[in-house]
């Protein structure tokens with residue numbers, strides 16, 4: 073479906089939904105309302121699964137908590153006030169998600185799936201095994217919440233049509249909100265996290281906080297769905313929090329196509345519709361359901377909805393050239409009994425390209441990882457512009473101007489070149505709260521990204537999808553992303569790895585250009601390249617600095633020659 077047909081299709085469905093109560097029976101209107109509520113539920117989960125890459129298997133907990141919240145807030149013989157009960161229920165769900173998120177977001181992959189399930193099961197048993205919400209029988213909501221505001225009644229949820237349109241409005245509001253969130257700077261960071269969280273950290277994003285915010289928002293929206301569900305059906309049972317419900321909503325997201333809000337809505341409709349059809353056909357309807365889901369996943373793997381440095385750095389050049397930006401003193405790192413770095417001293421100055429050489433296993437990556445904050449040193453001090461930054465994490469170091477590239481290409485392969493760099497540039501002013509901003513149009517970030525692309529020699533390739541470019545271009549992009557973060561110190565881990573001679577020559581020219589205004593540490597095996605660009609060389613062997621000096625000194629050092637010759641002899 074192209075975008076025009078898709079818009080027409082969505083509008084037609086919307087018109088059908090709006091007109092439905094005029095034609096359909098109350099029974100079917102209630103079913104459509106149920107689909108719309110589950111669509112909110114599914115969209116809230118899609119924010120986690122499809123957009124942030126967090127597969128939660130306990131999302132029903134937040135749905136159920138809000139449903140219980142409204143039931144418990146409703147007095148026995150009176151309705152609750154809608155304008156208090158609704159925000160309070162959503163807040164209860166969001167608060168639970170926040171607290172649970174603090175724990176579960178420390179885990180990854182399969183552990184994350186299991187631990188979200190475990191927390192949801194705990195919540196299930198709280199309601200199932202205690203008299204709080206009527207135990208396993210659940211509780212009734214004798215009255216639907218009252219919408220009266222100071223004597224004025226804008227609508228009455230006891231009226232089926234009013235309730236129906238309230239649900240439609242809620243679904244549209246959540247859809248609109250999530251659309252805004254996803255195009256905002258915050259949303260772009262979530263998508264970046266799904267693609268490559270490690271890289272987002274090194275670009276200066278505190279990813280844990282972003283994930284926690286997304287988890288809380290998703291929990292709150294699931295709570296909104298739970299609230300509506302309780303109001304629509306008038307009772308709440310522990311089943312609302314059960315793992316079947318968490319599984320159902322995950323199925324809706326997978327059936328509809330992860331990372332697609334409209335897909336989540338279609339997934340909800342499909343699941344409810346199929347359940348309805350199959351339960352009418354046979355009492356073994358779950359078997360039919362299972363077969364249909366297997367077929368859907370086989371034949372529609374993408375889901376139902378898936379058919380076919382520049383001005384900002386102006387002051388930089390005026391600074392004195394011999395400025396030490398980053399310095400390590402007595403830096404040591406142990407892995408068990410192994411000393412991967414022992415008492416390493418190294419200084420990186422602006423305008424100087426400092427190369428780090430050494431045979432395999434000498435400790436070069438360990439050194440760069442400690443300088444970038446990816447690995448804490450066992451001993452020693454790291455200073456940036458004179459200040460002790462040893463305790464700062466990688467994203468904090470990125471924020472103050474220390475950028476790194478990786479030994480293996482570490483980009484966002486599905487994003488364009490511009491979006492890779494724009495996301496990097498956005499990290500300087502993330503503005504995660506400005507939900508009305510379209511991240512793709514943030515002028516400062518886009519300008520900075522373009523400047524970085526130009527500086528890295530990738531002009532004209534802004535719209536290329538990064539993963540489709542040549543290896544050499546991807547390595548250039550890797551550096552462009554660091555430049556887009558406005559880094560003053562570049563820690564480059566084997567930028568020439570896997571390059572042909574022509575690509576290497578281009579990279580050497582690029583490095584020569586970049587060092588004018590920055591301090592560069594270059595870890596590299598390609599000796600010719602190192603001697604062509606380095607102003608200073610440090611040679612490491614067995615975790616220790618063997619020698620440090622000008623390329624001339626290093627070339628003529630008997631120790632270095634012995635170390636390298638010794639290693640070559642060993643290899644032979």
Ligand SMILES: Nc1ncnc2c1ncn2[C@@H]1O[C@H](COP(=O)(O)OP(=O)(O)OP(=O)(O)O)[C@@H](O)[C@H]1O
Pocket residue numbers: 407410411412430431432433434435436437438439
């Ligand atoms: N996470 C780790 N746990 C245990 N040992 C490690 C770890 N990382 C590195 N080492 C060990 O520390 C030593 C130094 O490794 P490091 O990767 O820093 O060397 P390198 O000079 O970068 O080598 P290469 O050129 O092969 O990348 C090696 O003996 C390695 O096995």
